[in-house]
Amino acid sequence: MDEEAAKTLIVETLKKKKGKTKFYLKDFYKWLPDEKNRAVKNLVNKMVREEILEYWSSGSTTLIGLKGVGKQAAAEEGDDD
Amino acid sequence: METRYQRIQKISSEIGGEIMAFISSGYNPDKPMENRITDIGPRHYEEFFPPVIKKNFGKWLYHEILEAGVLVHVAESGDEVYTVRVGAARLLTVSHIREICEIADKHCDGYLRFTTRNNVEFMVDSKDKVEPLKQDLLSRKQAGGGYKFPVGGTGAGVTNIVHTQGWVHCHTPATDASGPVKATMDVLFDEFTNMRLPAKVRVSLACCLNMCGAVHCSDIAILGYHRKPPLVDHEYLDKMCEVPLAIAACPTAAIKPSKVELPDGKTVKSVSVKEERCMFCGNCYTMCPSMPLADTEGDCIVLMVGGKISNRISMPKFSKIVVPYLPNNPPRWPEVTSTIKRIIDVYAADARKYERLGEWAERISWESFFEKCELEFTHHIIDDFRDPAYFTWRQSTQFKFT
Amino acid sequence: MELKHKTPMLDQLETGPWPSFVSDLKREAESRKTNPNGIDFQCPAEMPEDLLGVVELSYEHGRTHWKHGGIVGVFGYGGGVIGRYCDQPEMFPAVAHFHTLRINQPSSKFYTTEYLEQLMDLCERRGSGITNMHGSTGDIVFLGSHTPQLEEIFWELTHNINQDLGGSGGNLRTPSCCLSGARCEFACIDTQHICHTFTNEYQDELHRPAFPYKFKFKFDGCPNCCVASLARSDLAFIGTWRDDIRIDQEAVKAYVGGELKPNAGAHKDRDWGAFDIQKEVIDLCPTECMGWDGSKLSIDTKNCTRCMHCINTMPRALRVGQDTGVSLLCGAKAPILDGAQMGSLLVPFIKCEDPYDELKEIIEGLWDWWMEEGKNRERIGELMKRQGFQRALEAIGLKAVPQHVKEPRSNPYVFWKEEEVPGGWKRDINEFRKYHQR
Numbered sequence: 001m002d003e004e005a006a007k008t009l010i011v012e013t014l015k016k017k018k019g020k021t022k023f024y025l026k027d028f029y030k031w032l033p034d035e036k037n038r039a040v041k042n043l044v045n046k047m048v049r050e051e052i053l054e055y056w057s058s059g060s061t062t063l064i065g066l067k068g069v070g071k072q073a074a075a076e077e078g079d080d081d
Numbered sequence: 082m083e084t085r086y087q088r089i090q091k092i093s094s095e096i097g098g099e100i101m102a103f104i105s106s107g108y109n110p111d112k113p114m115e116n117r118i119t120d121i122g123p124r125h126y127e128e129f130f131p132p133v134i135k136k137n138f139g140k141w142l143y144h145e146i147l148e149a150g151v152l153v154h155v156a157e158s159g160d161e162v163y164t165v166r167v168g169a170a171r172l173l174t175v176s177h178i179r180e181i182c183e184i185a186d187k188h189c190d191g192y193l194r195f196t197t198r199n200n201v202e203f204m205v206d207s208k209d210k211v212e213p214l215k216q217d218l219l220s221r222k223q224a225g226g227g228y229k230f231p232v233g234g235t236g237a238g239v240t241n242i243v244h245t246q247g248w249v250h251c252h253t254p255a256t257d258a259s260g261p262v263k264a265t266m267d268v269l270f271d272e273f274t275n276m277r278l279p280a281k282v283r284v285s286l287a288c289c290l291n292m293c294g295a296v297h298c299s300d301i302a303i304l305g306y307h308r309k310p311p312l313v314d315h316e317y318l319d320k321m322c323e324v325p326l327a328i329a330a331c332p333t334a335a336i337k338p339s340k341v342e343l344p345d346g347k348t349v350k351s352v353s354v355k356e357e358r359c360m361f362c363g364n365c366y367t368m369c370p371s372m373p374l375a376d377t378e379g380d381c382i383v384l385m386v387g388g389k390i391s392n393r394i395s396m397p398k399f400s401k402i403v404v405p406y407l408p409n410n411p412p413r414w415p416e417v418t419s420t421i422k423r424i425i426d427v428y429a430a431d432a433r434k435y436e437r438l439g440e441w442a443e444r445i446s447w448e449s450f451f452e453k454c455e456l457e458f459t460h461h462i463i464d465d466f467r468d469p470a471y472f473t474w475r476q477s478t479q480f481k482f483t
Numbered sequence: 484m485e486l487k488h489k490t491p492m493l494d495q496l497e498t499g500p501w502p503s504f505v506s507d508l509k510r511e512a513e514s515r516k517t518n519p520n521g522i523d524f525q526c527p528a529e530m531p532e533d534l535l536g537v538v539e540l541s542y543e544h545g546r547t548h549w550k551h552g553g554i555v556g557v558f559g560y561g562g563g564v565i566g567r568y569c570d571q572p573e574m575f576p577a578v579a580h581f582h583t584l585r586i587n588q589p590s591s592k593f594y595t596t597e598y599l600e601q602l603m604d605l606c607e608r609r610g611s612g613i614t615n616m617h618g619s620t621g622d623i624v625f626l627g628s629h630t631p632q633l634e635e636i637f638w639e640l641t642h643n644i645n646q647d648l649g650g651s652g653g654n655l656r657t658p659s660c661c662l663s664g665a666r667c668e669f670a671c672i673d674t675q676h677i678c679h680t681f682t683n684e685y686q687d688e689l690h691r692p693a694f695p696y697k698f699k700f701k702f703d704g705c706p707n708c709c710v711a712s713l714a715r716s717d718l719a720f721i722g723t724w725r726d727d728i729r730i731d732q733e734a735v736k737a738y739v740g741g742e743l744k745p746n747a748g749a750h751k752d753r754d755w756g757a758f759d760i761q762k763e764v765i766d767l768c769p770t771e772c773m774g775w776d777g778s779k780l781s782i783d784t785k786n787c788t789r790c791m792h793c794i795n796t797m798p799r800a801l802r803v804g805q806d807t808g809v810s811l812l813c814g815a816k817a818p819i820l821d822g823a824q825m826g827s828l829l830v831p832f833i834k835c836e837d838p839y840d841e842l843k844e845i846i847e848g849l850w851d852w853w854m855e856e857g858k859n860r861e862r863i864g865e866l867m868k869r870q871g872f873q874r875a876l877e878a879i880g881l882k883a884v885p886q887h888v889k890e891p892r893s894n895p896y897v898f899w900k901e902e903e904v905p906g907g908w909k910r911d912i913n914e915f916r917k918y919h920q921r
């Protein structure tokens with residue numbers, strides 16, 4: 001799969017999830033089963049740099065979701081988007 | 082329209098109570114990748130070696146502890162480095178660290194070192210520089226009369242306590258960290274400045290069972306422990322948290338989605354906690370601020386003893402629970418400090434030279450340990466968590482009467 | 484000086500001989516309040532005062548007043564920052580937002596005052612003026628800053644101080660090591676060099692999520708394990724050797740004769756009687772591989788398990804061997820969930836020399852296996868327990884040896900693989916029935 005198609009798939013998959021906005025890296029592997037895990041990891045990290053995705057940390061683990069989406073993002077920065 | 086970044090700035094200055102003039106470092110929030118430097122790692126350690134260390138790297142012959150807190154290391158070249166080790170709180174302010182720097186500039190040509198157990202080491206390259214350094218360190222006192230730089234923490238004694246954040250900065254602690262550590266070190270102070278125990282005693286503190294401080298292999302571990310499952314703020318939970326994340330956070334699968342009817346008759350989405358499955362870890366509170374678990378009576382301190390990490394003589398050992406509950410009693414936790422003191426005193430009087438606390442307890446038997454240390458044995462101390470529990474029960478007729 | 488909040492309980496922690504964090508915080512509070520150097524504080528000057536206030540409130544309540552925040556790091560990084568919010572922001576506005584930065588410490592924590600002063604200036608100007616030296620994993624910690632300052636601090640760190648952040652979350656955590664050759668005669672390996680090398684080699688894994696959960700490296704120079712690698716790291720590198728312990732027979736006699744202090748003087752403050760080499764060294768050797776005939780010390784190297792006791796006790800007479808390398812122990816972790824684990828011996832001995840290619844292959848083999856098979860939030864030690872030690876050996880292509888176990892298994896449930904059994908598992912039932920009736 002080319003990179004743009006993979007990005008689109010990730011964004012569309014994230015948008016479809018109801019009630020949950022943050023995911024483990026392993027979930028992204030599942031959505032792109034034909035890609036090597038390391039390649040998916042690199043793509044996800046690239047999408048963070050491109051401000052499409054963002055990380056969320058529990059301190060001990062790291063979750064990933066669409067930038068600015070989710071209830072906690074709003075609660076933490078007093079932001080309403 | 083203002084950017085998200087500008088909004089954050091505004092909020093930040095509002096909550097700060099006063100507007101501060103923002104001074105940019107050069108970072109441009111609209112173009113975060115511009116001139117950005119990343120992935121450079123830490124500074125190279127060799128930049129920070131004192132000359133005598135750099136010159137003799139890997140060529141040290143032997144060392145000796147001249148007195149508690151003072152060591153000499155001798156190199157193949159004949160060079161010597163004298164180290165004065167002092168205790169420190171792990172929480173240090175800029176002012177205190179600047180004073181450390183001032184001392185290092187005055188005596189040590191601007192070099193110093195921190196140990197893995199939060200001690201500070203001042204090094205000089207000749208013996209005549211030791212005494213002035215030591216006297217300078219010991220002369221510096223805090224407002225309340227305590228030492229800023231107590232000398233000690235070497236050899237067969239108690240060195241500094243490694244610990245976690247506690248009430249100073251953590252969201253799931255069952256106790257404070259800095260306070261119990263200060264109280265315990267005050268009580269054990271003479272063992273920090275002396276070397277009169279059978280072997281070294283390593284004390285550690287973790288403020289909850291997540292153990293950021295990994296205290297599970299310490300001679301004495303002070304562990305904060307919650308005893309009540311989380312509260313659930315049903316009215317706000319669905320507004321503040323993502324239910325699937327709260328459910329996934331639970332290591333024992335005790336959290337389930339549920340619909341709850343509020344007193345006003347409105348039904349909201351929330352979660353239910355299967356309370357008997359809760360192991361009080363606080364992971365749900367991390368993911369969901371509507372599930373706090375701190376509780377004044379519920380939270381307590383557990384004491385564990387007998388762990389070690391060194392491979393010396395016997396293999397490394399886990400610490401074992403010997404006191405399942407002591408009250409959280411700030412500001413000085415007297416029940417905790419007096420119990421620790423008693424265990425160390427009995428160990429000091431009874432153990433053989435070189436014997437670590439856990440080796441001693443195993444030699445005399447755990448039943449004798451409880452008897453000698455006057456600790457009550459309760460059912461909480463028998464392991465009942467999954468498979469490994471069986472291996473801690475006694476499959477033998479051999480035991481001691483106590 | 485009158486501070487913002489009354490702290491009667493914390494004040495009781497200002498007495499006693501041990502350094503008081505309360506006195507220290509008050510000192511910083513006063514310094515920021517008077518601001519003699521005219522610092523343009525970019526975070527509220529009252530941060531230490533409000534921190535004292537919130538901690539006092541916790542002392543009254545017996546409960547924390549902090550909430551977790553999901554901020555992970557600076558832009559593009561998945562770790563290095565821990566988000567914190569106070570649950571009483573109106574009472575303590577200066578610490579309403581109080582995020583922590585982890586800064587990757589130099590290997591073995593030697594410092595120049597020049598470098599520390601640079602860090603302190605930054606912490607004072609853009610943070611709370613409060614640090615941890617050091618965090619549990621080994622980082623320099625700036626305790627408490629506001630969100631907009633995080634990027635500014637990172638910018639100044641990287642541009643002006645040539646210094647990067649450490650790890651947090653499901654990343655490689657900041658590696659740490661003992662001081663080895665810098666000031667220790669027991670060092671079998673150069674822990675600083677390998678720690679620094681691997682920290683730089685794996686910067687991507689340190690700053691961006693790559694794993695199911697956290698992963699820690701620690702490097703100990705000898706089996707005394709001063710940085711607790713075998714208890715506190717997913718992969719522990721412990722220096723060891725496989726040739727003879729070097730013996731200086733004259734120095735042994737000096738210990739026996741009382742001219743040298745045993746255990747490097749570590750027992751000095753108590754009268755334990757004259758040094759007895761038989762009782763204190765020979766009889767305590769766990770493998771009974773030592774002998775003393777009154778004039779000569781002998782060690783049967785083949786039976787030595789390198790526990791360090793004799794070397795620790797007579798450091799001027801005995802030295803570690805010269806054919807050195809590392810033992811690798813894999814899988815240590817704190818108790819959650821299935822109980823605490825120590826590392827299990829995975830590679831009994833391997834040479835440890837720059838550029839460490841074989842060690843990198845082992846690390847990457849373990850990571851590939853864990854990234855493929857590990858569940859979310861499953862440490863590699865838990866994966867080993869779930870799938871078996873053998874899978875870890877397969878991941879790095881190593882043969883099983885008796886050194887891997889304390890004892891052989893006592894249950895007979897060997898899961899033979901098809902290829903290990905002659906003829907495989909596919910059999911012809913009709914052929915079988917020729918000789919066995921239904």
